[in-house]
Amino acid sequence: MSRRALIQAGIAAGLSAPMSRAWAQAVDVVQASAFYDSRQLEAEYDYIVCGSGSAGSVVARRLAEDGDATVLLIEAGGSDNHPSILNPSVWFTNVGTERAWNFHSVAQPGTNGRNVALPMGRAIGGGSSINGMAYVRGHKLDFDRWADITGDTGWNYENALSTFRRIENFDGPADPGYRGTGGILTMQKDNDIQPVARALRAAGPAAGLAAFDDINGAAMESASFIGHPDIKVRDRQRVNVPADYLYPILDQGNITVITGATVSRVEVTGDRATGVSFVWNGETRRVGARGEIILSMGAIHTPKVLMHSGIGDEKVLRKAGVRTILDLPGIGKNLQDHTQATCIWEFREHTPPAALLFSQSIYFTNVGGGDRPDINAVQLQIPFPSERTAQDYDIPETGWSILSGLANPRSRGTVEIVDDNPETEVRIVSNILTADEDMRAMRHGIELARELGASPEMRDFVKREVMPGPITGAELESYIRDSASCYFHMSGTCQMGNGPDSVVTPDLKVKGIEGLRIADTSIMPEITMVPTMPPAVFIGERAGQLIRSSS
Template identity: 45%
Template sequence: MKNDNHQSTFRQGDAIDAAEWAAMRGRLDRRGFLGVLVSAGFSFATADAMAQQAVAVQANQEALANALQASYDYIVVGAGSSGCVVARRLAENPAAKVLLIEAGGSDDVDSVNNPGIWFSNIRSPLDWGFTAEPSKAVNGRALILPMGKVIGGGSSINGSIYVRGHKSDYDGWARESGDAMWGYEHVLDIYRRIEDFQGPADAQRRGRGGLFHSQIANDPNPVAPAMVRAAKSVGIPSFDDINGAMMEGPGGCGLAQHTIKDGRRHSVAKVYLHPVMAQANLTVLTGAEVGRLNLSGKRVTGIEMTWRGKTQKIGASKEVILCAGAINSPRILMHSGIGDEKELKAAGIHVAHHLPGVGRNFQDHVLVAGCIWEYPKARPPRNNAAECTLFWKSDSRLASPDMQPIQVEIPFANEVTGKQFKVPPAAWSIAPGLVKPKSRGRLTVRGASPKDGVRIEANFLQDPADLKALVRAVELSREIGNSLEMREFVKREIMPGPMKGKSLENFVRNAASTYYHEVGTCRMGRDELAVVDAQLRVRGIDGLRVADGSIMPEITGGNTMMPCVIIGERMGEILKAA
């Protein structure tokens, strides 16, 4: 059964759907749940089994929350793209008692389930609502930095694009950490194990039959394959699989791959977390916000959180694993007295451990909003409204691609460019992107209380090399959009037009936004500014690890959801070995 607006769909015998509905539809009693499934085409016996599972999950999690224990073996903070994986892998040991804490709520929301309206999640209650400080490099603008505040984290509110990262990204992590297990060879083993790729067979690089469904854009808008042809016409090779051999070479263009299944978002939570929520050893708390860690000397003994209107302390007999993301993980560390000694004292925080790298090395991909063309005839967007992307080098001497323009099947402008240019609704875009920025930012706490939050100096485009690369990305996007191959879809170019020199640079500064891929602020490494080691242990602190995008020494050259899954899987391997 499938409907036109990509709402929930079903398929008989689909075990993942069964687990998903069991976790998500607890608001229905067994009879109501049974009726929904039978009307969707399931046999009575199958529907009845799924209904029983749904009721069991609801009852299990309610009972576990109402009988919250004073201590668990492991506490995982944050149910995002890494945290869901870590919790799943820990809970696979039936002897381990695991508490997963999420500040947001349920992912049973239309804007989560429907991948075509993902942008409606931005600045909604599902978004933490972070904003960077104003910066001269982007003409005094304060760029928004959305992050998921919901079960599934960013994987529940993002554009559902599946990009694994370039070979050189992971080999760079291995060099920085001194551990070959972070390198491409081992990461490729993980991808082959967890993937269920619905595309061209490639036994060397792709997996089949694993947990994680991914597929090439299904029945795409014709403007997407036209862009593949257009890119080829300007010298960029095309690939049927953008996550295969292409991610080991100089780049290329192809149809995007999505975490969309039967028209619905297939988030990390749906893949990893929902199927294990009926277990007695995994408690998932929503609406619970961790303020700080509890320490005894140099050992973390648990967490302090606000839940159901009260501040509570929960112990961890083995370890706490922070998976709260590149803004909240360093914030929790700093408000716990772990960070730069001088900065903590200035904020009125008692220093538990001097670790100056906490909050440094902030990185994000920069996305230009955008290059836009008017359609001769309106063509509605399909799937996630972003079905084609390319990776290419702004300078052939680079080790890997630093540009990732993404085609967007709606007009993509921001608060400046949308006013500067008259943009019609029947339009499509190519958003030029920079995925290997040189600029680095930092976070600092605003005060001693967790409620005071953080100051985010993102420093976008402060390095002149970033502006130069983005100018080239705009030029490349215009060359593709104005090519003969795209003529069928172009009535006229809306923006930016044939700008040059300082005018084009100023356009880029005004148009700069981000991909919402914040990483790097608890960097993995071996020098004095590294926050975690190769085992993701916080340096100088016992019983504490960080496993999320904040540990990336350098951001991957593409969408960061799947690299965060890899971080979660590596954390699972490390904890299992320990």
């Protein structure tokens, strides 16, 4: 039975239209997997979407949902029907496997000569299939800043909030001013908060962190707050973005999803994108687009594919041996991520990790005196050292950590191809902690984390502070560089805007190329303060709206 027929049957049975839509979306991962690679590849489609992550799956859904357009969705990874994807308890085991792109930066002075792991999802669902499942929508100042940079009010907080209310199916306390129900995007309030996470939230107000019951409500308009994030989990199983957006329409007949297909380049004729080349089942294939091509492969692969297509900084392309079609110097620049350093405490009593291992308390605050949060921090119920600090400290068997990160990093990195072979890995220079403002914020962030760890509310959960301890000055800075890693929120390498370094216009069109748009975190001119999955969904929704309104 088609999704439309399911909805009609639900209404006939007495369900409301929103409930009927939710019922029609109850397609499981096994059923969805049967549709991947099941249709004959056509020579041409109305739209080609490259990447099935948190933005790409949304774009594909919105372009295909009414059944009028044919859509090809190309995914380099495999099916999301895998135990380590579905089981929230072991999500972190995907890093280092074939279900992740296991990128690393080159050795960096900002991390005392260490390279930094930068994994990305490599499966249906992209990052939403291997991330920590926290759902935090985005701060008011994130979206308003994008609107200021682009001059387009469609990116502002008012529109973002309206979009989230429309698409959400929130399983939690009703708050119609901020939250949506009966929509397409599933999330729930975490109803199994562990004692150590509850204690951290209770410790927040004395440190200047206002406690909020709903981190996605009015908290996202506040300068300093603490609370428990929503989670993309249902019935103790991960709900990635395709489960909400793709699964319900896979049987319509007008959307084709192929997996294990690595996009090599966009084919350009004159000033128009006409198709894509990709390697699938060991063969190089080319498929044409009658309408538009949308790149949604993330902040590493989207600029990589553009550069291999001859679109990018002419100096970089010439050095790599790629003929320049269009000189767009901003491609691969402006790389950003949320850098973090860790504080660890040993539990007073032996306490194993929580059954569902993700952050149950998060906080945002301003330590630098500006008008927006500059620290975003998460708590984990495990010790979480870097490979360097694990050698320098006595790490306990059980403990808990605060990962204190930069909400608004000033440091900027680059992504560059090194030759003309699309299979060669890119060179990533993260440049984290090279800006003085970032180190100042990190020092203050570590001090705040240690203050929280020493608070009366946390006393029952602390046998000892494991690291960093009461160090200051140059010793603390060196510790931060040894501890530093990223939250895996790579963004910004194809930024939207109107300036000379912008790559896409505010309507997400690649400048100078017709029929080509980008919809993923690479378009962020400034990274959001929050985990990037929900903002990527908003980018996908906006892209779908913009494309459909122009067709």
